[in-house]
Amino acid sequence: MYTQSPAAPVRATPVRAKRVLPGFGLTMGCTMLYLGIIVLLPLAALLLKAGEIGPARFWAIISSPRAVAAFQITFAAAAIATAINAVYGLLMAWILVRYRFPGRRVLDALMDVPFALPTAVAGLALTALYASNGWFGSVLEPGGIRIVYTIFGVALAMAFTSVPFVVRTVQPVLEDLDPQIEQASATLGAYPLTIFRRVVFPVIFPAYLSGCALAFARSLGEFGAVVFIAGNIPFQTEIASLLVFIRLEEFDYPAASAIAAVLLISAFLILLTTNVIQAWGLRYKVRNA
């Protein structure tokens, strides 16, 4: 998405000996001050508080059965959600870029609904739909498929809130892809599926992968949408963010900060992976250009 900005000519203007434009001190000062107060200071507080706990107790907290179960549920549900979006997101990116049909603009705008809609509202709406008396639940449950208060409900909520990631990362890359390459392969006798697998997919793969990684990261941290549909049963549908919240309400701050620190570190690792994937994808692009 936006992280592709390194492709823009950052160094197009040569490094000048003297700065022509004013305002470096003011804008840089404001930026650093604001970042320091709003972003870095609170993060430092979390890391300090988590550090105060001591390694033995930290480990005891995060390896307690309930915490381990919460992490497992969170990661498993996020994986299911990412798998759903890997398929749905790719399909949507493909039809939005490649085909022209009535209502395409509306469909394109709809892809942003999950970002615009508050997560609590999304959770409420999904719960109403899939509850046993809801529009979908009343059809699914007699068929033996239960969504609400199961891990599938958790995954569904995560999938909904992370829809735009895959679509919006793959879309621009697909738009840049020259259709002549595909036509060349078609002329050479390749079948559409072969063309997609051998020609299109390798090009969009880095963007696709980083879109999936972003969706996964977002799913790990999702809270608002999940708490409504999950039922929040310990060892069954209790996600890690919720466990943090419960520990806070019990005023067990060390436990809350330890579990929060694990979530924070996981998010950083995924961010790092995504950056590496994107750098890899961009390097390929620059070399070809």
Added chain:
Amino acid sequence: MSAVDRLALPPGAGYAPSPLVPRLLIGLGLVLTAIFIVTPLVVIFAQAFARGVDVYFANILAPDTLHAIYLTMLVAVIVVPINITFGVAAAWAITKFSFRGKKLLLTLIEIPFSISPIVAGVTYLLLYGAQGLLGPWLIGMDIRIMFALPGIVLVTLFVTSPFVVRELVPLMQVQGSEQEEAAVTLGANGWQTFLRVTLPNIRWALLYGAVLCSARAIGEFGAVSVVSGNIRGQTNTLPLQVELLYHDYNAVGAFAAASTLTLIAIVALFAKVAIEYRIERR
């Protein structure tokens, strides 16, 4: 764009031997989107109006819900201008000058996007809460940040801080600084240069960033729920009010409050499409 369509689309082109595959894929996409994304929007209004228009308005006009709407708007009105200022300042520093550590700065700016809202709330609690780093000092000074308006504003600032910067930086990088340099050479001062040269060039991207920032500021749930303390009629924002009403078994009330938020989201989406249309036409 249009050249791409013509090349990729027509069935006779060899690449798409039958129109069946595109039709099938489009149909599948439409059906899945209708189930996955459209029905949740519809169900909110259906449930909100389930007992008629009168009950709907009685719920919207309930004092606690009205206060929640007021508080949510107040937070947005405070947060959005601050983050616009920060966004413009950061984008100016990043795109108009070269300095070491620029990539690191960009990464720091985007941190709030990759953090769980709950974790964001916890960090603020551990800083300003009674047991937090600054807690004892704040209590001594009799300053209340947690479970009050300042705490809600601070976490919302945290969560929404990257939106404006992230819209401005790519655009301003592409635009370069030649126009601004010309203005300065001709004798304009910094403010004149910004207001008359840069601002007209970036106004749509700025507006776009502000729309996204507002939507998130209004809808933030996780981070706010950690620091607000959920005091009815005092520190409950609209998303928290939705949850509260739901747990009170007041489904119509919850959906009525949710429908207000949904309307705001739909307006934001329309604004986004309109702004994108303006940007494309330029």
